[in-house]
Amino acid sequence: MLLECVERCFGHDFRRRRLLARAPAGPLRDYLATPFPAPDAPSRETAYLALDLETTGADPARNEIVSFGWVCMDGERIDLGSARHYIVRLRGAVSDASAVIHGITDDQCQTGCHLESALAELLATLAGRVMIAHRAETERGFVGHACEAIYGGRILIPTVDTLRIAIRAKARQNRPLQRGDLRLSALRQKYRLPRYRAHNALSDALSTAELFLAQQTESVETTLLKNWLTFR
Amino acid sequence: MDVELVEIRDFLAEYAPFSLLDAAALNALPRRLAVRYLRRGSAFPPVNENQRCLYAVRQGAIELRTDDGRLTGMLSEGDIFDQDCCAAAEHAIATERSVGTAIEDTLLYLLPCETLQALRRENPALDDYFVRSVAERLRHGRHALGNGPSERTSLMTLTVSDFVRRAPVGAESSLPICEAARIMSREGVSALLIVDSGALCGIVTDRDLRTRCLAQHLAPNEPLARIMSTEVACIGPESAAFEALMLMTRKGIHHLPVVDASGIHGLVSATDLLRWQSTDTVFLVGLIGKSPDVESLMRASAELPELQLQMQGHGATPGQVGQAVASVNDAITCRLIELALQELGPAPVAFTWLACGSQGRHEQTVHSDQDNALILDDAFDDALHGHYFSALAERVNDGLDACGYRYCPGKVMASNPLWRQPQRAWIAIFRGWIGHTDARAAMLAANFLDLRTVYGDTALLMPLHEAIKQAYSKSEVFLANMVANALKNKPPLGFFRNFTLIADGEHADSFDIKRGGLIPVTDIARILALSNGQARIGTLARLREAAGTPVLSAESAHELEEAFEYFGNLRLQHQAEQIRRGQAPDNYLSPAALTSLERSNLKEAFAVVERMQKILSQRYPDRPA
Numbered sequence: 001m002l003l004e005c006v007e008r009c010f011g012h013d014f015r016r017r018r019l020l021a022r023a024p025a026g027p028l029r030d031y032l033a034t035p036f037p038a039p040d041a042p043s044r045e046t047a048y049l050a051l052d053l054e055t056t057g058a059d060p061a062r063n064e065i066v067s068f069g070w071v072c073m074d075g076e077r078i079d080l081g082s083a084r085h086y087i088v089r090l091r092g093a094v095s096d097a098s099a100v101i102h103g104i105t106d107d108q109c110q111t112g113c114h115l116e117s118a119l120a121e122l123l124a125t126l127a128g129r130v131m132i133a134h135r136a137e138t139e140r141g142f143v144g145h146a147c148e149a150i151y152g153g154r155i156l157i158p159t160v161d162t163l164r165i166a167i168r169a170k171a172r173q174n175r176p177l178q179r180g181d182l183r184l185s186a187l188r189q190k191y192r193l194p195r196y197r198a199h200n201a202l203s204d205a206l207s208t209a210e211l212f213l214a215q216q217t218e219s220v221e222t223t224l225l226k227n228w229l230t231f232r
Numbered sequence: 233m234d235v236e237l238v239e240i241r242d243f244l245a246e247y248a249p250f251s252l253l254d255a256a257a258l259n260a261l262p263r264r265l266a267v268r269y270l271r272r273g274s275a276f277p278p279v280n281e282n283q284r285c286l287y288a289v290r291q292g293a294i295e296l297r298t299d300d301g302r303l304t305g306m307l308s309e310g311d312i313f314d315q316d317c318c319a320a321a322e323h324a325i326a327t328e329r330s331v332g333t334a335i336e337d338t339l340l341y342l343l344p345c346e347t348l349q350a351l352r353r354e355n356p357a358l359d360d361y362f363v364r365s366v367a368e369r370l371r372h373g374r375h376a377l378g379n380g381p382s383e384r385t386s387l388m389t390l391t392v393s394d395f396v397r398r399a400p401v402g403a404e405s406s407l408p409i410c411e412a413a414r415i416m417s418r419e420g421v422s423a424l425l426i427v428d429s430g431a432l433c434g435i436v437t438d439r440d441l442r443t444r445c446l447a448q449h450l451a452p453n454e455p456l457a458r459i460m461s462t463e464v465a466c467i468g469p470e471s472a473a474f475e476a477l478m479l480m481t482r483k484g485i486h487h488l489p490v491v492d493a494s495g496i497h498g499l500v501s502a503t504d505l506l507r508w509q510s511t512d513t514v515f516l517v518g519l520i521g522k523s524p525d526v527e528s529l530m531r532a533s534a535e536l537p538e539l540q541l542q543m544q545g546h547g548a549t550p551g552q553v554g555q556a557v558a559s560v561n562d563a564i565t566c567r568l569i570e571l572a573l574q575e576l577g578p579a580p581v582a583f584t585w586l587a588c589g590s591q592g593r594h595e596q597t598v599h600s601d602q603d604n605a606l607i608l609d610d611a612f613d614d615a616l617h618g619h620y621f622s623a624l625a626e627r628v629n630d631g632l633d634a635c636g637y638r639y640c641p642g643k644v645m646a647s648n649p650l651w652r653q654p655q656r657a658w659i660a661i662f663r664g665w666i667g668h669t670d671a672r673a674a675m676l677a678a679n680f681l682d683l684r685t686v687y688g689d690t691a692l693l694m695p696l697h698e699a700i701k702q703a704y705s706k707s708e709v710f711l712a713n714m715v716a717n718a719l720k721n722k723p724p725l726g727f728f729r730n731f732t733l734i735a736d737g738e739h740a741d742s743f744d745i746k747r748g749g750l751i752p753v754t755d756i757a758r759i760l761a762l763s764n765g766q767a768r769i770g771t772l773a774r775l776r777e778a779a780g781t782p783v784l785s786a787e788s789a790h791e792l793e794e795a796f797e798y799f800g801n802l803r804l805q806h807q808a809e810q811i812r813r814g815q816a817p818d819n820y821l822s823p824a825a826l827t828s829l830e831r832s833n834l835k836e837a838f839a840v841v842e843r844m845q846k847i848l849s850q851r852y853p854d855r856p857a
Contacts, residue, residue, distance in 0.1 A: 078267035192337045217271035
């Protein structure tokens with residue numbers, strides 16, 4: 001099992017170099033040019049970026065990114081100075097339902113930034129970092145789709161998924177899952193993390209980063225980055 | 233720009249010192265922070281943190297201990313740990329360095345010390361918070377309580393000498409009345425001091441000219457001696473102007489010669505003082521003086537909480553309120569004695585009614601417990617006079633109780649034969665305490681060292697003070713016992729969530745600001761005064777007098793003074809709230825009702841007291857346990 005894991009990790013960086021070779025010049029290529037954090041490095045000394053996206057729906061091919069929120073974490077220290085929150089100028093209209101969920105209206109989206117500039121800044125910051133997200137399929141899916149649409153190339157993002165970590169922990173403890181147990185807020189409560197009133201992409205990104213800090217402290221001995229990485 | 237990280241900003245805005253920042257600085261603050269998470273049991277500050285930081289606890293709890301394991305404090309939501317950012321020079325208290333452990337899973341906000349320095353440069357209010365000495369911070373804190381010193385100079389702060397406008401106008405007692413009237417008209421005064429060979433022997437006022445001369449058909453060429461009042465009440469130039477007004481109201485007179493050892497300084501009149509400020513205290517004392525019976529005294533006494541509330545509202549200091557409250561208490565006592573004398577007949581031997589404890593120091597608030605005693609002239613004969621004074625004391629003690637001054641639980645009252653003694657017996661009692669001190673003697677002595685005359689001849693008390701002074705200056709054992717007594721009341725360590733943190737790590741819902749703050753400072757001040765052989769009674773007066781002597785640095789004196797005033801102000805604020813709600817005022821404050829700034833100021837004030845207690849305990853290592 002360990003061997004399999006190591007192979008996968010090496011495979012990760014191998015895949016990065018293959019994609020780099022094919023990537024057109026620009027932000028995507030620059031991102032791929034930076035090596036991923038070493039999977040054998042202690043996880044508490046790795047550089048991370050916690051990302052949360054809000055979207056108009058679940059399908060990256062048909063829906064759009066409404067807002068980006070991210071914050072960097074170096075080792076065990078979240079750097080609030082790196083926090084970013086961008087509302088994206090939409091091409092289509094915000095559906096009523098997602099406007100309710102995210103509290104972002106059409107008007108705000110009209111005044112937002114272009115997807116290209118937000119994405120370029122994200123990739124520049126993400127280079128050399130591991131992404132942290134809660135239920136990372138959304139972030140990977142939408143960022144991946146945007147990269148193909150804008151840069152015409154595929155992206156690869158080493159990822160820590162706090163949802164998967166929680167599922168794994170539950171499975172280890174042989175506890176049945178209750179509805180709602182795996183929601184970000186429920187997990188945070190378990191670790192005595194404060195309840196945030198506001199919900200936007202940035203506060204959720206920060207919430208996710210804090211949750212990962214707490215999850216990491218559950219194992220007493222030093223853990224390696226690869227213990228936390230998620231693969232598809 | 234949208235305000236991001238709103239939650240973090242809103243959280244920090246609630247707690248000192250960040251609450252001192254303006255809106256723009258607060259909005260920018262979260263971006264300058266880092267976040268860390270400590271699992272229960274981890275060391276604090278985090279071992280792998282390579283920057284020196286200020287820490288704010290967002291959630292969780294941390295316990296702080298010294299190297300030898302003594303608990304020094306606990307941090308919870310909103311508490312700040314700035315030990316690593318504050319150079320020792322910025323703290324007047326040499327705080328012991330503490331390290332901590334997270335006792336709950338804890339989320340921390342970190343502000344690197346370098347960033348804090350930058351923030352301080354940008355925000356003078358924040359810089360003030362860190363730069364101010366403890367004393368300055370507490371003084372500033374008192375202003376924030378809304379009952380700092382009044383801007384208007386009041387009769388409380390002015391002294392009698394402030395009202396002496398001109399040299400005294402005097403005449404000899406042999407001068408004809410008509411001559412005196414001419415002098416008074418020429419000088420434009422309403423009273424004339426009668427001085428024979430340099431000594432003040434009487435006073436003549438406009439009223440005397442009318443009632444004792446004109447109305448009596450007395451010839452205008454008769455000497456002044458025939459119409460002058462000879463029992464002249466005087467006051468010292470350094471006394472509070474307010475006290476002068478009280479004295480005049482109590483005696484029903486309008487002029488008071490100002491006299492001290494160096495001679496006659498002049499005259500103050502009630503009109504001069506009243507023009508300055510009409511006070512309700514004066515009115516109340518007047519009302520008490522005219523009360524015909526205990527029932528009307530009880531009604532007058534019931535006004536006292538309202539009076540304290542008003543004074544607090546007008547920005548009176550705790551010292552000023554203490555003066556006023558003691559004046560009312562004194563007036564009620566005097567009136568009760570007068571009523572008893574009317575009933576029992578004149579006293580067979582001279583006596584002096586004494587106040588001790590907080591009344592003696594003029595430091596009480598509203599209706600505190602009684603603390604009084606009687607000194608009788610040495611001509612006292614128990615068989616002949618015992619019954620008379622027992623009846624007198626009982627009437628006064630009962631009357632005071634009826635007026636809201638409850639009986640002393642320790643029976644330190646004149647009705648207790650132990651505390652109703654001839655002068656020589658009192659001297660023997662004090663010598664006994666000083667010569668063979670034990671814990672009980674030290675406790676009683678502490679109370680009885682704050683003696684003051686309320687009614688009767690001050691001369692009876694004087695030899696007692698002299699005897700005490702002679703005896704204690706020789707007795708280190710006595711002082712050591714006094715120190716042991718003073719160390720019984722320890723201030724709390726601080727607060728943890730809505731609890732008060734006691735030294736051994738116990739929690740309490742509320743804390744007694746009298747036992748945990750005021751009394752420890754009072755005890756310290758008394759010991760310092762004793763060891764210097766100083767005879768002042770009030771706590772602030774004692775501290776000021778001891779300041780700069782070998783027993784107390786000027787800086788420490790200032791800190792203790794500010795801590796005492798801070799406790800006093802907070803108590804007044806607390807009692808004002810209770811009076812407004814119609815509750816009986818007490819000394820129990822709930823940490824939950826305090827603001828973040830008040831809590832942090834209180835913690836500083838506790839630390840000042842604790843440090844001084846430690847110094848005293850080191851100075852008297854051989855004190856009894």
